[in-house]
Amino acid sequence: MTNEGHLKEMGISISKRKSIFLSLVLVNIIRNMGYNFVNPGFPDFVKSFEGTVVIYGLAIGILQIxxxxxxxxxxxxxxxxxxxxxxxxxxxxxxxxxVLCGFSTQIWQIILYRAISGIGVYASVIFATLSDLYDESERAKHFSFYTMSLTVGYILGNFLGGVITDYIESFSWLFFISAILNFIGFVFLMGIIPETNMKFLGIEQNSKIEVHNLKKCQKNTRKPYGLPFIFGLVMHGVKNFFFGGFLAIQIWYYTDIYNLSGTWKGIILLILTIFYIIGLYIAPKLRKKISYFTYIIITSIALAVFILATSFVETNLYLYVSTNLLLAFTLAMQDPITTSYVTNHMDENNLSLGSGILSTVGMLFYAIGQISISGLAKVLRFQWLHITSSIFWAFLIGLILLVNYILKNRDKKEQKF
Known part of the structure; x- marks a missing residue:
C-alpha cells in the first residue's frame, strides 16, 4: 500500500497533510524562538547569581544534554x-x-530547571511524524524545510531576545515569555495534528511481500561501522563541539569583555547565523570540484588559522567579530559534507540507523563543547584558549591525512584482488 493509501485509512487528505506540515513548521519556529530568547542576556543572568563562566557553560549545555x-x-x-x-x-x-527557570532564585535551580526543559524537547517524535506522513521520495525535502525552520527560530529568538533584554526589568520575564509562546504553540498544534503512528492506529504498514523483501535486504546489509563511518562521525562531533563551545563563549565574552547591550549581541548573532547559512549553501557546490579529503583538509586548515588569528584580537571588538564570522562560515562549510560522507559509506538499509547515531553525536558534542570550552575559559586566558584550540585542529589535520593514507592503501589492495 502506498503512503497515500495509509493516509486515507487515517482519514488524512493531501490538503490536510499540507496543513499539518505547515503547522509543525510554524510551531517549530515559535518553539525554537523560545529556546533562544535567553541566549543574549544569559551571561548577565548567570552573573547576577555570582556564577562564573564555568557555571554559564553548564547552564547552557545541560538543556542540550x-x-x-x-x-x-x-x-x-x-x-x-x-x-x-x-x-x-x-x-x-x-x-x-x-516557567520554573523564571522563578529561580539560586544558580543550582537554573541548572536543574534547564535540564527539565531539555527533557521536554521531542525532536525525534517530529521526525517520526514526518516519516509517517511522507514517502521516502518526499521526506528529504520536508526534513530540509523543517530543519530550516530551526534556523529561522534561532535567528528570531536571538535577535528579539537581545532587544527585549534591554527593555525589561527582570531577565526572568524572558523565560515567562518563552513559556507563553510554547503554550500557544502547544494548544495550536494539539488542535491541528491527528495521530499519525500507523502501528498505534492498527494500520498495517507493509504487505507480507514487502516485509519479506525487507528481511532479505537486511541479511545482505553491511554494518555501517567501518573506518569511513567512524571518521565521518568524529569529524561531525568535533565540528559541533567547537561550534557549540565557541558560540557559547562568544556570548560570554561580548558581555564580560566588551560590555555589549542585549540588542547588539542579538544583532551580532543574527549576522553570524546568516554567515553560517551562506556556508551551508556554498559547501555542496564547492565540494563537487574537489575530493572529500582535500575539501576537509582545506577547511580544517582555514579553521586552525582563523582560531589562531582570533587569539590576537582580544582588544579589538570589530576584529573579534570578524574572525568569529569567518569561523562560523568555515564550520558551516564542513557541516553538510561530513553528513553526506557518512551516508555515502553506508548501505541504504542502514541509513536511518546511521543518521540517528550521527544526529545524537552532533547534539551531544554540541552540548559538551558548550560546557568544556566554557570551563577552559575559566582556566586559560582569552589568547591561550584560542591558541590551544588551533593546535588541536593542527593535530586533527594530521589525523585526516593519516586516515586518507590508510583508506587509499586499502583501496589499492582491494583493487589488486
Whole structure:
C-alpha cells in the first residue's frame, strides 16, 4: 500500500497533510524562538547569581544534554502511546521547566530547571511524524524545510531576545515569555495534528511481500561501522563541539569583555547565523570540484588559522567579530559534507540507523563543547584558549591525512584482488 493509501485509512487528505506540515513548521519556529530568547542576556543572568563562566557553560549545555539523552526514549514512547500524546507530554514538561527557570532564585535551580526543559524537547517524535506522513521520495525535502525552520527560530529568538533584554526589568520575564509562546504553540498544534503512528492506529504498514523483501535486504546489509563511518562521525562531533563551545563563549565574552547591550549581541548573532547559512549553501557546490579529503583538509586548515588569528584580537571588538564570522562560515562549510560522507559509506538499509547515531553525536558534542570550552575559559586566558584550540585542529589535520593514507592503501589492495 502506498503512503497515500495509509493516509486515507487515517482519514488524512493531501490538503490536510499540507496543513499539518505547515503547522509543525510554524510551531517549530515559535518553539525554537523560545529556546533562544535567553541566549543574549544569559551571561548577565548567570552573573547576577555570582556564577562564573564555568557555571554559564553548564547552564547552557545541560538543556542540550538532557535533550540528547531523551530522544530515543521519546521515539520508543511514541510507538507505544502514539505520536500526538508523546508530543503533548514533551511540550508540558518543557513548559513547566521553562516557567520554573523564571522563578529561580539560586544558580543550582537554573541548572536543574534547564535540564527539565531539555527533557521536554521531542525532536525525534517530529521526525517520526514526518516519516509517517511522507514517502521516502518526499521526506528529504520536508526534513530540509523543517530543519530550516530551526534556523529561522534561532535567528528570531536571538535577535528579539537581545532587544527585549534591554527593555525589561527582570531577565526572568524572558523565560515567562518563552513559556507563553510554547503554550500557544502547544494548544495550536494539539488542535491541528491527528495521530499519525500507523502501528498505534492498527494500520498495517507493509504487505507480507514487502516485509519479506525487507528481511532479505537486511541479511545482505553491511554494518555501517567501518573506518569511513567512524571518521565521518568524529569529524561531525568535533565540528559541533567547537561550534557549540565557541558560540557559547562568544556570548560570554561580548558581555564580560566588551560590555555589549542585549540588542547588539542579538544583532551580532543574527549576522553570524546568516554567515553560517551562506556556508551551508556554498559547501555542496564547492565540494563537487574537489575530493572529500582535500575539501576537509582545506577547511580544517582555514579553521586552525582563523582560531589562531582570533587569539590576537582580544582588544579589538570589530576584529573579534570578524574572525568569529569567518569561523562560523568555515564550520558551516564542513557541516553538510561530513553528513553526506557518512551516508555515502553506508548501505541504504542502514541509513536511518546511521543518521540517528550521527544526529545524537552532533547534539551531544554540541552540548559538551558548550560546557568544556566554557570551563577552559575559566582556566586559560582569552589568547591561550584560542591558541590551544588551533593546535588541536593542527593535530586533527594530521589525523585526516593519516586516515586518507590508510583508506587509499586499502583501496589499492582491494583493487589488486
Amino acid at each position: 538532557t535533550q540528547t539523552i531523551f530522544q530515543l526514549p521519546y521515539a520508543f514512547l511514541s510507538n507505544k502511546i502514539g505520536r500526538k500524546k508523546a508530543i503533548a507530554i514533551g511540550y508540558v514538561i518543557h513548559i513547566i521547566g521553562t
